[in-house]
Amino acid sequence: xxxxxxxxxxxxxxxxxxxxxxxxxxxxxxxxxxxxxxxxxxxxxxxxxxxxxxxxxxxxxxxxxxxxxxxxxxxxxxxxxxxxxxxxxxxxxxxxxxxxxxxxxxxxxxxxxxxxxxxxxxxxxxxxxxxxxxxxxxxxxxxxxxxxxxxxxxxxxxxxxxxxxxxxxxxxxxxxxxxxxxxxxxxxxxxxxxxxxxxxxxxxxxxxxxxxxxxxxxxxxxxxxxxxxxxxxxxxxxxxxxxxxxxxxxxxxxxxxxxxxxxxxxxxxxxxxxxxxxxxxxxxxxxxxxxxxxxxxxxxxxxxxxxxxxxxxxxxxxxxxxxxxxxxxxxxxxxxxxxxxxxxxxxxxxxxxxxxxxxxxxxxxxxxxxxxxxxxxxxxxxxxxxxxxxxxxxxxxxxxxxxxxxxxxxxxxxxxxxxxxxxxxxxxxxxxxxxxxxxxxxxxxxxxxxxxxxxxxxxxxxxxxxxxxxxxxxxxxxxxxxxxxxxxxxxxxxxxxxxxxxxxxxxxxxxxxxxxxxxxxxxxxxxxxxxxxxxxxxxxxxxxxxxxxxxxxxxxxxxxxxxxxxxxxxxxxxxxxxxxxxxxxxxxxxxxxxxxxxxxxxxxxxxxxxxxxxxxxxxxxxxxxxxxxxxxxxxxxxxxxxxxxxxxxxxxxxxxxxxxxxxxxxxxxxxxxxxxxxxxxxxxxxxxxxxxxxxxxx
Numbered sequence: 001x002x003x004x005x006x007x008x009x010x011x012x013x014x015x016x017x018x019x020x021x022x023x024x025x026x027x028x029x030x031x032x033x034x035x036x037x038x039x040x041x042x043x044x045x046x047x048x049x050x051x052x053x054x055x056x057x058x059x060x061x062x063x064x065x066x067x068x069x070x071x072x073x074x075x076x077x078x079x080x081x082x083x084x085x086x087x088x089x090x091x092x093x094x095x096x097x098x099x100x101x102x103x104x105x106x107x108x109x110x111x112x113x114x115x116x117x118x119x120x121x122x123x124x125x126x127x128x129x130x131x132x133x134x135x136x137x138x139x140x141x142x143x144x145x146x147x148x149x150x151x152x153x154x155x156x157x158x159x160x161x162x163x164x165x166x167x168x169x170x171x172x173x174x175x176x177x178x179x180x181x182x183x184x185x186x187x188x189x190x191x192x193x194x195x196x197x198x199x200x201x202x203x204x205x206x207x208x209x210x211x212x213x214x215x216x217x218x219x220x221x222x223x224x225x226x227x228x229x230x231x232x233x234x235x236x237x238x239x240x241x242x243x244x245x246x247x248x249x250x251x252x253x254x255x256x257x258x259x260x261x262x263x264x265x266x267x268x269x270x271x272x273x274x275x276x277x278x279x280x281x282x283x284x285x286x287x288x289x290x291x292x293x294x295x296x297x298x299x300x301x302x303x304x305x306x307x308x309x310x311x312x313x314x315x316x317x318x319x320x321x322x323x324x325x326x327x328x329x330x331x332x333x334x335x336x337x338x339x340x341x342x343x344x345x346x347x348x349x350x351x352x353x354x355x356x357x358x359x360x361x362x363x364x365x366x367x368x369x370x371x372x373x374x375x376x377x378x379x380x381x382x383x384x385x386x387x388x389x390x391x392x393x394x395x396x397x398x399x400x401x402x403x404x405x406x407x408x409x410x411x412x413x414x415x416x417x418x419x420x421x422x423x424x425x426x427x428x429x430x431x432x433x434x435x436x437x438x439x440x441x442x443x444x445x446x447x448x449x450x451x452x453x454x455x456x457x458x459x460x461x462x463x464x465x466x467x468x469x470x471x472x473x474x475x476x477x478x479x480x481x482x483x484x485x486x487x488x489x490x491x492x493x494x495x496x497x498x499x500x501x502x503x504x505x506x507x508x509x510x511x512x513x514x515x516x517x518x519x520x521x522x523x524x525x526x527x528x529x530x531x532x533x534x535x536x537x538x539x540x541x542x543x544x545x546x547x548x549x550x551x552x553x554x555x556x557x558x559x560x561x562x563x564x565x566x567x568x569x570x571x572x573x574x575x576x577x578x579x580x581x582x583x584x585x586x587x588x589x590x591x592x593x594x595x596x597x598x599x600x601x602x603x604x605x606x607x608x609x610x611x612x613x614x615x616x617x618x619x620x621x622x623x624x625x626x627x628x629x630x631x632x633x634x635x636x637x638x639x640x641x642x643x644x645x646x647x648x649x650x651x652x653x654x655x656x657x658x659x660x661x662x663x664x665x666x667x668x669x670x671x672x673x674x675x676x677x678x679x680x681x682x683x684x685x686x687x688x689x690x691x692x693x694x695x696x697x698x
Contacts, residue, residue: 008455051091081283097123170218194236249275492513544565616630630648647664
């Protein structure tokens with residue numbers, strides 16, 4: 001029997017601390033012989049990343065000492081910081097970005113020279129050559145710290161000679177703005193890689209190249225394999241010495257292809273309305289693995305992941321790595337590596353955190369179990385929400401109450417000026433649709449009072465080229481277990497729905513994504529699934545920009561929380577790092593030619609329209625979205641007398657990794673929304689200092 005209680009004030013065993021206490025993030029997986037190696041990020045250890053090794057007898061050990069953080073700062077987002085071959089681990093050390101070699105007997109060898117400026121030489125995404133002499137990888141050279149760094153493919157000698165004389169490092173590929181995925185053929189005679197130039201990003205227009213690799217670490221005969229049609233390549237790998245597998249979106253969906261290196265002929269292996277790849281924000285992503293004559297692959301279909309086995313005859317069999325129940329079936333799958341007659345993968349469901357599993361057709365073996373939420377946190381599955389996937393109408397003519405609005409339907413109470421900033425309303429846009437996962441309030445002990453709709457939190461994912469997380473998130477259950485509804489939005493521009501949907505946000509960032517967040521909130525309010533007077537929006541990074549734009553240019557939301565969000569697009573274009581330096585050319589317009597558009601869409605220049613209470617969360621060491629953005633917005637809110645709070649974390653960069661900071665940020669959001677929505681949390685959370693608090697609810 002559930003007890004009625006005001007939404008938001010429900011007692012919950014899911015505390016902010018439970019999000020990080022004993023939790024680990026599972027990253028890349030490598031199979032070396034019979035051993036399985038993987039990366040774990042550990043909030044309880046200051047957010048450091050550790051490489052872990054599991055032997056066939058089930059023995060599990062950390063492969064790096066206490067205090068070592070296996071991370072790289074290439075592209076600032078990192079990934080692909082380590083590799084292992086024949087028991088030899090090569091990895092980047094976050095403190096100085098140098099590569100080190102750790103042998104099976106415990107021997108340690110520094111492989112790369114000390115840079116001219118701290119952390120000025122960075123390495124990622126490497127592979128050991130078959131003869132064990134070289135480590136072919138991406139190097140990001142920041143030189144003297146001024147200007148753009150150079151991104152190259154290099155060969156680092158594994159005997160340590162480059163640490164004594166940097167000239168021993170061989171530059172294999174230089175010239176393009178960006179390089180990724182250097183992969184050595186099984187016989188060691190060829191190297192394949194991906195490259196691209198400004199203003200493209202890896203999910204836009206990239207090139208697939210191959211060259212001849214010599215035993216002395218030099219490259220010759222470099223040649224481009226694609227025909228320049230404009231496509232996004234992902235995860236090239238060698239099927240044999242003359243054949244590559246690669247994922248590309250030349251048919252508008254990221255599908256597997258086989259490439260004959262000699263002729264350059266492409267053969268498409270999978271087809272359909274699903275995507276094998278995900279956006280390459282980080283290195284080291286793996287969505288398929290070759291197992292004998294088969295290819296096991298993860299695919300995003302209808303908003304969730306599935307695991308398939310591609311047979312030589314082109315047929316695909318589905319394999320379920322976790323269970324076949326509606327809440328236990330795997331919905332998120334990644335980090336695939338071949339093992340025996342199947343794969344090792346990281347899989348999660350709506351009710352289970354990421355799990356490292358060995359999957360064969362005959363069944364699944366758990367190699368690294370997640371926390372036992374019932375035992376460790378006191379949370380049973382009856383506290384965990386299972387979402388509904390919806391497709392809803394959006395756009396200036398499509399924010400009505402139905403999931404799909406007829407072409408001739410324009411709600412009377414919606415006008416274009418209420419949907420986008422002044423002066424940037426395309427006249428020829430009609431109704432479209434977007435996607436979201438909607439999580440209901442979920443508690444075995446409490447329900448809302450009769451006739452009371454729950455407050456809503458709209459989540460905005462980062463990127464903006466990205467997607468919602470299709471797995472159990474205690475950060476979502478934190479809200480739903482207290483009586484909130486949550487909508488996680490795959491706005492236009494998100495991945496998993498094909499190239500046209502992914503590129504729909506071109507020239508429309510700050511408009512279309514905002515429309516979609518407004519539309520889903522109004523849709524849920526109009527259908528009685530949310531209280532239209534208690535609508536909140538929260539997001540980080542690019543999602544933080546969407547939050548700020550939604551609160552500035554719309555009146556749909558009554559509170560918002562921005563984590564390291566962008567307030568001034570022009571400042572971002574001028575200050576951000578190389579990887580995203582020209583990202584806005586595609587999302588907003590060419591800089592500085594389209595400066596007027598940048599100004600029009602930047603919330604900082606329209607503070608006269610701000611009246612919605614706002615929480616700002618920011619890391620002081622953020623190099624992607626500098627703290628100056630949050631400071632400028634806080635000053636503008638202060639001048640306007642708009643209620644706000646700024647919480648800054650001096651020991652964090654772009655994203656919060658340390659346990660105490662994760663806790664503080666989430667509790668600050670709950671305290672802020674409670675104040676805005678007029679309820680008393682059941683939690684004993686730290687007070688939040690709000691400026692101009694007398695105006696909240698006024």
